Amino acid sequence: MDGNQEAGIRIDVSLCTGCGLCVGACPFNAIAIEADGTQGKKAVASQSCTLCGVCVTSCKLGAISVDRPEATNLSDKALYSGVWVFAELRQPEGSPGTDDSGAGRLDAVPYAQAATGGAEPAGVSYELLGAARALADSLGVPTSAVAIGSGLQGAAKSLAAYGADNVYIVDRPSLAQYNDELYADALTQLARRFRPEIILIGATTYGRSLAPRVASRLGTGLTADCTSLAIDPETRDLMQTRPAFGGNLMATIICPNHRPQMSTVRPKVMKPIEPDHSRKAKRIKPEISLPERASVSVIGAVRTLTDAVNLSEADIIVSGGRGLGDPKNFEMLEELARLLGGAVGASRAAVDAGWIDYSHQVGQTGKTVGPKIYIACGISGSIQHQAGMSSSDVIIAINKNPDAPIFKLATYGVVGDALQVVPEMIKQLKKGETHASPSG
Numbered sequence: 128m129d130g131n132q133e134a135g136i137r138i139d140v141s142l143c144t145g146c147g148l149c150v151g152a153c154p155f156n157a158i159a160i161e162a163d164g165t166q167g168k169k170a171v172a173s174q175s176c177t178l179c180g181v182c183v184t185s186c187k188l189g190a191i192s193v194d195r196p197e198a199t200n201l202s203d204k205a206l207y208s209g210v211w212v213f214a215e216l217r218q219p220e221g222s223p224g225t226d227d228s229g230a231g232r233l234d235a236v237p238y239a240q241a242a243t244g245g246a247e248p249a250g251v252s253y254e255l256l257g258a259a260r261a262l263a264d265s266l267g268v269p270t271s272a273v274a275i276g277s278g279l280q281g282a283a284k285s286l287a288a289y290g291a292d293n294v295y296i297v298d299r300p301s302l303a304q305y306n307d308e309l310y311a312d313a314l315t316q317l318a319r320r321f322r323p324e325i326i327l328i329g330a331t332t333y334g335r336s337l338a339p340r341v342a343s344r345l346g347t348g349l350t351a352d353c354t355s356l357a358i359d360p361e362t363r364d365l366m367q368t369r370p371a372f373g374g375n376l377m378a379t380i381i382c383p384n385h386r387p388q389m390s391t392v393r394p395k396v397m398k399p400i401e402p403d404h405s406r407k408a409k410r411i412k413p414e415i416s417l418p419e420r421a422s423v424s425v426i427g428a429v430r431t432l433t434d435a436v437n438l439s440e441a442d443i444i445v446s447g448g449r450g451l452g453d454p455k456n457f458e459m460l461e462e463l464a465r466l467l468g469g470a471v472g473a474s475r476a477a478v479d480a481g482w483i484d485y486s487h488q489v490g491q492t493g494k495t496v497g498p499k500i501y502i503a504c505g506i507s508g509s510i511q512h513q514a515g516m517s518s519s520d521v522i523i524a525i526n527k528n529p530d531a532p533i534f535k536l537a538t539y540g541v542v543g544d545a546l547q548v549v550p551e552m553i554k555q556l557k558k559g560e561t562h563a564s565p566s567g
């Protein structure tokens with residue numbers, strides 16, 4: 128039998144007195160004291176147990192032990208099949224529990240809207256489905272999406288259109304807002320029951336929190352921030368490529384002895400397939416056990432005040448670095464971005480200096496973007512920054528230093544002071560607006 132199925136909490140009823148210390152110590156409300164017809168009251172663990180081990184140290188009688196998940200035996204690999212995508216969702220603006228006072232949504236849905244006005248798949252979900260579809264076709268297995276949240280009927284239709292053969296749905300009002308504890312519980316239970324061989328999760332704020340929790344509970348490995356995924360035709364192992372050593376080289380990582388194989392992938396790295404809205408997916412609604420009261424509750428979500436155009440989804444991005452010389456000069460970039468219908472980005476140096484909020488940071492430790500046009504103003508172009516914007520269709524670099532690394536990547540380069548070049552661009556764009564107006 129698979130080690131994950133055998134793993135669990137063990138309570139020795141001959142030692143347990145039903146004192147209840149473990150109940151108070153459990154952060155997941157996974158232990159209760161129940162009457163036993165012959166032994167009196169005893170502790171009983173539910174399926175919500177995450178094997179964290181807190182109850183073991185709380186028990187003064189040594190009645191509790193935990194069997195950790197074991198590595199998957201090589202002979203058990205055949206029991207795992209299918210490629211899964213955790214479909215990160217977004218609640219529509221104005222939904223209960225959200226504060227939409229910000230200028231715009233950080234994670235707008237670029238490809239499709241849910242048909243019912245309920246939760247909507249984030250753009251990265253469609254991108255991962257495109258990658259999963261290619262992997263699944265190589266393996267000859269189905270592609271599945273896992274949707275956890277509330278109001279998921281429209282989301283299930285969209286996921287089918289973008290390549291899902293199956294959609295696993297966990298739809299509960301208590302899951303309307305993302306919660307690390309509950310979402311990890313749900314995804315872990317589904318993975319143990321249905322045994323996918325691959326799970327892909329977006330390397331977003333939510334995904335980076337969820338993926339390691341699930342991997343730890345499943346006793347498997349996790350490769351973070353992948354930029355390329357492929358199948359080894361001989362071993363059927365997932366080859367997961369990601370930047371290493373500060374982006375100076377690319378490492379390909381495999382997980383040959385554990386299942387499922389898990390990867391997180393940055394938004395904008397993969398491409399979604401062309402949607403087919405006539406596609407149908409099998410909807411699976413499995414029964415899972417979640418605690419009635421989580422140790423952490425989400426009381427609301429406040430959207431970050433940022434540009435009306437979401438940085439990750441913008442077609443045009445105007446980014447600034449330390450070469451701008453002063454944080455006030457970002458106002459100039461904001462004006463240029465507004466005229467172009469784009470968004471404002473920044474280098475890590477500008478963010479670290481406190482010139483602009485982290486939500487604007489582009490690079491290896493910020494957001495990965497792939498706009499049609501990327502304008503780099505006063506950015507030298509470190510490897511870390513290039514890792515976040517190199518997939519842009521057209522890159523325009525403005526820098527006083529002709530030897531700046533950004534010029535090696537740029538489609539067009541302007542050797543000059545951004546404080547002089549950008550105002551001239553704004554001036555010319557405003558002239559165009561005047562000529563195009565009816566009264567011009």
